Amino acid sequence: MSTLDLIYALLKGLEVTLVLTVLSMILGFVLAFVAGLGRLSKYKIVRTISAIYVEVIRGTSLLVQLFWIYFALPILGIRLPAMAAGILALGLNSGAYGSEIVRSSILSVPEGQNEAGIALNMTRFQRMWRIIMPQAFVMMLPGFGNLQIELLKGTALVSLITLADLTYQANVLNASTLETTKIFGILLIMYYLIAWPMTKGIRWLENRLTVGRY
Template sequence: MSTYEIFASLIKVGMKVTVEVTIFSAVLALALGFISGLARMSKYKVIRVISSVYIEIFRGTSLLVQLFWIYFALPIVGIRFSAVSTGVLAIGLNYGAYCSEIVRSAIQAVPTGQTEACIALNMTRAQRMRRVIIPQAFAMMIPNLGNQLIELLKSTSLVSMITLTDLTYQANILNATTFETTKVYSMLLIIYFLIGLPLSKGMKLLERIVSEGRV
């Protein structure tokens, strides 16, 4: 099999799955990150405890084990997810826990003077967060969130362990049939790099746009 044919096979079969899992799990991770990050600072103890338990469990255990648990263990108690849903759910929950700490730390990094000024203007807590605190914190979150999204993309290779035919799965099949290990996995490295490059550049562009005009 020629180099071109190997490359074409990887693109044709595996790219769609990898991109889909990356996009949907990233959306879930960002949503959970903001929700749980804000929940960590709630005035209600029960909300803080629930958020903390979620974060500690998913940061403190292996993503691979989480994938196996959702895909192989939950069906024992009657809860079943497809391989794609399992990949999205496990990766989204795992990276959502890391994103939540980025959100929380960025919000807490906003100078207290901003909050005091909002209180002086008689803003409610929700108005302070929506109009003043979060817009400033968001600019500080972007670099770290960008790093997490790149890591998330690379983690999608683990879904090959639950039978999803992503790029890594297809590379393993090609390697087993062609025995051209160097060529196959070099192509795989290049493809992951090409997928991640626009994501990295996009986050840097977003950072410049959001930070424009800020000191």
Template sequence: MRISKTRAVCGVAATALLLGCIATQPQLRQFVPALLKATVMTMQITAGAACVAVPMALIAALMKMYAPLPLRWLAIGYIEVFRGTSALVQLFWLFFVLPHFGVELQPVPASIIALGLNIGAYGAEVVRGALQAVARGQWEATIALNMSFATAMRRVIIPQAVVAMIPPWGNLFIELLKSTSLVSMITVADLTFRAQQLNQFTFKTVPIFTLVLLIYLVIAVLITIGFRTLEGRASQGMRRKS
């Protein structure tokens, strides 16, 4: 774990150094402020969508596994629809179709909701798999201790399942980051949108999109480092409890 973390840190440092070297070139300095401002928007959408995705994944997984049949069908329908259709179509549906039913969403909220629901559907299967991976003996122990279902989930089952959830959730968060490029299609001024604008005005395609590629890479590596650190701490916490 330590070696992997060191490699990740070295990777992000090298990428950031390369990004800095490119960004300080005289002919590219003019693009940096606009791209950095757009990067903030991309990170805000990523964070907002993550705040939607995580609780939706947990709720949908628990409903699919333990809820009464009508709620179980609802959870299954949500998971299958959002996993089985394009994220871009979902984004268009929320932004362009909902107004026909009297519901209008601004571009940024529509982006956050669409991407959050999309990633939440994938995350629900991650949560379900992690819960099912908890040893049967742990469930039997909660029954022997006369714990209620809610107490057993909160104190025993979910804490153990979280350790198994963290690595795939790291992958989903990186996928979420990459999916934010879709929001440029509904005029959100994210990193991709701003890069396209700059390219149309200056025709400096190679340097602009090289900068954008490196920015996305730095953020993705930072997400990877964060989740590996979280995974290590969660594993240590479980070992101390056991």
């Protein structure tokens, strides 16, 4: 097959990879803030639940989590489509790692900022969202940038649960054409081209939010 034919065949899996990446990123972002703030909650039960979620997910393999959601849950009566299983596994994984970015960034804001809010008679909620979170969010961006690239690379694992993403298409092509070097060379370039605007977007947002701060 010509290079153009290989590219066209691989593009069939591009939509699946992009949908997985975007939806998993949204789920992971939400879970990161929920769990990250939960780790800092004044309620012990909330801290405990958040800690269990983070430690279990971080302490186990993404591949095992994916297999467990797709193959083990049906035994318990919960059957998810391959796409939903992939999004859930990737979202849960990125959310657990992202929660530590959220937690550490919030704790990095100088205590004097919180004390200033108390002096202004602000509530705990007002201090968090008007003073602490805007500063912490800027510190979170580099970590979230790295996390979203890791999530993109993690989408390659969904080919193991029959989702026809980029990696799945590459394996099918390789089995039928045996043009391994060319196929996986193109695949590397395609993943890079997806990751490049994501990286640039995070850097642009970081620069925009830090204008006038330093």
